Amino acid sequence: MDKKIILATPRGFCAGVDRAIAIVDKALLKYGAPIYVRHEVVHNKYVVDDLKNRGAIFIEEIKDVPENSILIYSAHGVPLSVRTAAEAKNLNMIFDATCPLVSKVHVEIKNLHRQGYTIVMIGHRGHPEVEGTMGQINSGIYLIETETDIAILDIPKNIEKIAVVTQTTLSVDETKSIISRLKEVFPNLRLPKNEDICYATQNRQDAVKKMAEVCDILIVIGSKNSSNSNRLKELAENLGVKSYLIDFAIEIKKDWLEGVRAVGVTAGASAPEVLVEGVISKLKQYDFNTIENLTAVEEHMIFALPSELRS
Numbered sequence: 001m002d003k004k005i006i007l008a009t010p011r012g013f014c015a016g017v018d019r020a021i022a023i024v025d026k027a028l029l030k031y032g033a034p035i036y037v038r039h040e041v042v043h044n045k046y047v048v049d050d051l052k053n054r055g056a057i058f059i060e061e062i063k064d065v066p067e068n069s070i071l072i073y074s075a076h077g078v079p080l081s082v083r084t085a086a087e088a089k090n091l092n093m094i095f096d097a098t099c100p101l102v103s104k105v106h107v108e109i110k111n112l113h114r115q116g117y118t119i120v121m122i123g124h125r126g127h128p129e130v131e132g133t134m135g136q137i138n139s140g141i142y143l144i145e146t147e148t149d150i151a152i153l154d155i156p157k158n159i160e161k162i163a164v165v166t167q168t169t170l171s172v173d174e175t176k177s178i179i180s181r182l183k184e185v186f187p188n189l190r191l192p193k194n195e196d197i198c199y200a201t202q203n204r205q206d207a208v209k210k211m212a213e214v215c216d217i218l219i220v221i222g223s224k225n226s227s228n229s230n231r232l233k234e235l236a237e238n239l240g241v242k243s244y245l246i247d248f249a250i251e252i253k254k255d256w257l258e259g260v261r262a263v264g265v266t267a268g269a270s271a272p273e274v275l276v277e278g279v280i281s282k283l284k285q286y287d288f289n290t291i292e293n294l295t296a297v298e299e300h301m302i303f304a305l306p307s308e309l310r311s
């Protein structure tokens with residue numbers, strides 16, 4: 001039987017991840033180690049370990065950054081309290097690797113707050129992006145994770161000024177249904193002017209929907225703490241396709257492939273292409289020798305680096 005690998009396009013690095021990694025990489029090259037990074041710059045084990053080996057030091061608390069160091073904020077963004085703490089220290093330089101699409105949501109909620117809106121954020125509790133976004137204002141913002149959480153919101157139903165924002169890496173379909181339920185409960189709900197879920201999340205999920213029609217199983221390359229990678233796995237499973245989330249090819253088990261003719265392979269927005277190549281080599285060992293591409297959409301987004309690191 002002809003066994004094939006179907007590669008999703010787009011997959012892997014998005015423009016925000018590309019930019020964030022390039023900021024750490026170029027800072028290391030230009031200024032030398034150590035470079036301090038607040039939180040994993042992106043949620044990928046391979047990327048983080050590689051940067052650690054080159055002299056990046058990942059910290060959670062600003063108190064752990066020595067005076068006169070260089071500090072970089074991760075792609076997920078930081079709450080204002082972290083910025084304030086960092087700016088109060090005698091640091092040499094601070095670079096902001098927050099994805100511009102996350103910063104857009106930060107600007108949005110600060111504007112809404114200034115206009116007197118109560119804000120509901122849809123996102124995953126404890127995720128650094130959610131903490132960063134909610135931490136742009138100090139009151140009037142509520143987090144919900146699921147439709148069920150709407151019932152416990154302590155907000156009057158007839159409130160006039162209420163708005164919703166979302167984490168950028170959620171399930172597109174699930175978020176739509178949470179927002180439509182919110183609108184039923186709060187008729188004056190103001191929706192985001194543009195979708196908060198980013199283009200990369202949307203495109204990778206669109207690709208998985210197409211993959212689910214033609215693959216027997218789906219391998220998603222991404223780390224366990226990567227929100228957008230987890231959503232790809234969930235989406236495939238919801239569409240009836242057994243799916244596995246792995247960091248490295250070595251995790252692939254022979255029994256996953258029994259009776260399988262077409263293995264779909266995709267990668268979350270923080271997983272580099274070298275890991276996809278590793279998975280292809282591993283699958284070839286199990287006689288998956290034909291490779292096909294399935295393109296949902298072409299991506300051409302690029303985000304500019306800070307001027308100091310552009311050379």
Ligand code: SF4
Nearest residue numbers: 014016017099168198
């Ligand atoms: S997944 Fe989306 S929001 Fe996150 S870094 Fe990539 S482009 Fe930015």
